[in-house]
Each structure stands twice: as C-alpha cells, then as structure tokens.
Amino acid sequence: xxxxxxxxxxxxxxxxxxxxxxxxxxxxxxxxxxxxxxxxxxxxxxxxxxxxxxxxxxxxxxxxxxxxxxxxxxxxxxxxxxxxxxxxxxxxxxxxxxxxxxxxxxxxxxxxxxxxxxxxxxxxxxxxxxxxxxxxxxxxxxxxxxxxxxxxxxxxxxxxxxxxxxxxxxxxxxxxxxxxxxxxxxxxxxxxxxxxxxxxxxxxxxxxxxxxxxxxxxxxxxxxxxxxxxxxxxxxxxxxxxxxxxxxxxxxxxxxxxxxxxxxxxxxxxxxxxxxxxxxxxxxxxxxxxxxxxxxxxxxxxxxxxxxxxxxxxxxxxxxxxxxxxxxxxxxxxxxxxxxxxxxxxxxxxxxxxxxxxxxxxxxxxxxxxxx
Numbered sequence: 001x002x003x004x005x006x007x008x009x010x011x012x013x014x015x016x017x018x019x020x021x022x023x024x025x026x027x028x029x030x031x032x033x034x035x036x037x038x039x040x041x042x043x044x045x046x047x048x049x050x051x052x053x054x055x056x057x058x059x060x061x062x063x064x065x066x067x068x069x070x071x072x073x074x075x076x077x078x079x080x081x082x083x084x085x086x087x088x089x090x091x092x093x094x095x096x097x098x099x100x101x102x103x104x105x106x107x108x109x110x111x112x113x114x115x116x117x118x119x120x121x122x123x124x125x126x127x128x129x130x131x132x133x134x135x136x137x138x139x140x141x142x143x144x145x146x147x148x149x150x151x152x153x154x155x156x157x158x159x160x161x162x163x164x165x166x167x168x169x170x171x172x173x174x175x176x177x178x179x180x181x182x183x184x185x186x187x188x189x190x191x192x193x194x195x196x197x198x199x200x201x202x203x204x205x206x207x208x209x210x211x212x213x214x215x216x217x218x219x220x221x222x223x224x225x226x227x228x229x230x231x232x233x234x235x236x237x238x239x240x241x242x243x244x245x246x247x248x249x250x251x252x253x254x255x256x257x258x259x260x261x262x263x264x265x266x267x268x269x270x271x272x273x274x275x276x277x278x279x280x281x282x283x284x285x286x287x288x289x290x291x292x293x294x295x296x297x298x299x300x301x302x303x304x305x306x307x308x309x310x311x312x313x314x315x316x317x318x319x320x321x322x323x324x325x326x327x328x329x330x331x332x333x334x335x336x337x338x339x340x341x342x343x344x345x346x347x348x349x350x351x352x353x354x355x356x357x358x359x360x361x362x363x364x365x366x367x368x369x370x371x372x
Contacts, residue, residue, distance in 0.1 A: 088134025106230025114365025224250030249299030316356025
C-alpha cells in the first residue's frame with residue numbers, strides 16, 4: 001500500500017530536520033549550547049527555519065573560533081598554572097592595555113622628527129606593563145580577599161575561591177616583581193630611579209577604596225606613570241613641559257574610564273563598605289566625566305604644543321574628544337553591560353591617540369621637506 005501524500009511530506013520534513021541537526025551538531029561541540037539555541041522545537045515548520053538560522057550562527061561561531069583570545073590561552077594552560085594566570089588577569093588583557101598605552105604615547109612623542117617610535121622600547125614597555133599589571137592585581141587580591149568573597153563577580157578570583165593561598169600569591173608576586181625589575185634595569189639610570197618611585201603607588205592603591213571616595217584618582221597616578229617613564233627612557237630625562245601635561249591627561253582619562261567601570265559594582269561596594277567615584281558622583285556622574293574630558297583634552301593640547309606636534313595629531317585629538325563625548329552621552333550608569341562596553345572601548349581610544357602622535361611626528365619630516 002502506497003503511503004499518503006501527507007505521510008510522505010512528514011517523512012521529508014523529518015529527513016530535513018535530521019540533515020540540518022547533523023550539520024549543527026558537528027559544529028557545536030557542547031550539547032548544552034546546542035539546546036540553549038532552541039534547536040528542539042515541536043513544530044516542524046518554525047523548527048526547520050530556526051535550525052537553518054542556528055546552522056548559520058554555528059558556522060559564524062566556528063569561523064570566529066580560529067582567533068586566539070587571551071582567555072583561550074589561559075584555558076589551554078596546564079591546570080595547576082591556570083589559577084596563577086587568572087590571578088595576574090592574563091585572561092582579561094584590557095587592564096594591561098590601559099597601563100601600556102600611556103607608555104606608548106610618551107615613547108612616540110619622544111621619537112625624533114619624521115621617525116617611528118622605537119619598536120624595541122615599545123616591546124620592552126609592553127613586557128613591563130604585562131608584569132606590573134599582574135603584580136598590581138596580585139597585590140589587590142591579597143588585600144581584598146575578604147571583600148572579594150562577598151561579591152558575586154569577584155568570588156571566583158583564585159585567592160577568594162581558595163585556589164591559591166596568600167603565601168603562594170606572595171611568592172608569585174615576588175617572581176613578577178623580579179622579572180619587572182629585570183625589565184627596568186634595561187633602561188637608563190634616571191628611568192630606573194623614576195620607575196622604582198612608582199612602586200609605593202602600586203602597593204598602596206588597593207587600600208585607597210577603604211579610605212577615600214577617590215581611589216580612581218590614585219589608580220590614575222599609578223597607571224599613567226609610563227607617561228613619564230617612556231619619555232625618560234628615550235631621552236635620558238623628562239621634559240616636564242611635555243611629560244606633566246601628558247601625565248595629567250592620563251590621570252583624567254583613568255578617572256573617566258574607571259568611574260564608568262566602578263558603576264558596575266556600586267551596589268556590591270555599598271554592601272561590603274568600600275568607596276569609589278561612582279558612589280561619590282552618583283547621578284552627577286556625566287557632568288563630572290565631562291569635566292574630566294575637558295581637562296584631559298586641554299592637557300593633550302599643551303603636551304602637543306611643547307612637543308611641537310603637527311596637524312594630524314590635533315585632528316586625531318578632535319576625534320578623541322568626539323569619542324569621549326559620545327561615550328559619556330550614551331552611557332547608562334545603571335546597566336552594567338553598557339558600563340563594561342564603554343569601559344572596554346577606551347583601549348581603541350588609546351590606540352587612536354597613539355596613531356595621532358605617530359602620524360603627527362611623521363608629518364614633521366614632510367613639512368620640513370616642503371619648506372626646503
């Protein structure tokens with residue numbers, strides 16, 4: 001007896017579902033992720049359409065997976081090593097970028113007219129930034145173990161979660177600082193002394209949230225020390241007419257992005273009794289951030305004038321100002337995901353400013369050539 005038309009159609013639909021399901025399951029390795037995409041639907045028509053779209057998502061996910069992220073590297077490391085890599089936040093490199101970028105600005109400003117910044121020095125400072133940011137995070141987590149255990153977002157940090165003891169963290173800190181000292185000793189004597197002077201800020205910053213509503217200001221003093229150190233590493237000493245305005249601008253920048261970051265944790269901060277500029281400014285955050293932006297831009301203009309920067313630099317400064325204005329205008333301080341997005345965008349802002357400095361420096365040679 002031949003099957004009816006309806007039975008044949010149902011069979012065909014079932015085969016289609018099986019075909020697309022097989023394709024989907026081959027590209028998504030975890031069953032939970034597959035189920036979370038809603039691939040099991042009761043009705044054949046909508047289910048088939050959803051599976052088709054899920055296949056596309058899975059294929060896009062597969063293409064993206066070829067990129068190697070910092071978190072992937074940490075997860076691929078041997079299990080006993082992973083807690084130490086997470087302690088130094090190797091899986092979250094945004095902090096390293098924000099520490100490194102002021103160094104690059106200073107190194108680029110100190111380059112000879114018409115020349116690119118010293119690549120060897122950029123690499124050396126990149127290594128130093130990675131080590132010192134890791135050391136700072138280790139110190140922070142050693143101080144904040146009891147606080148971190150009370151906050152959902154930080155309860156999984158290695159010391160708070162009991163994966164690493166304070167003594168083990170102290171030994172690890174000694175190793176990081178020893179390597180960082182090795183990097184510092186590659187510089188001139190002036191820079192060695194200047195770099196060593198920042199250690200007190202690195203150690204005391206984590207305590208500031210217990211004392212003042214302005215720990216972000218102290219973080220700015222710490223994170224932007226490279227604005228002084230980069231110039232002295234190239235020139236042998238600081239030109240304070242360039243370095244101080246650049247350092248000041250970096251501190252203002254840190255107040256902007258870390259205040260935004262702090263709004264993610266303001267409810268937990270109130271519960272555990274720590275302070276931040278987010279709690280200080282509250283609903284007046286945007287006016288404060290706007291003031292910091294104006295101060296930052298003024299400092300960058302002064303630094304540019306004394307460094308004899310050219311048109312491309314100031315054109316990029318205008319773009320940086322627009323970026324910050326848009327960042328502040330669209331910020332929703334009551335949405336942690338938006339705060340994180342705005343905070344993370346500051347890496348691109350810092351890279352943009354670096355590009356402006358390099359382009360402005362190269363333009364000097366072009367200007368001199370035209371005049372000749």
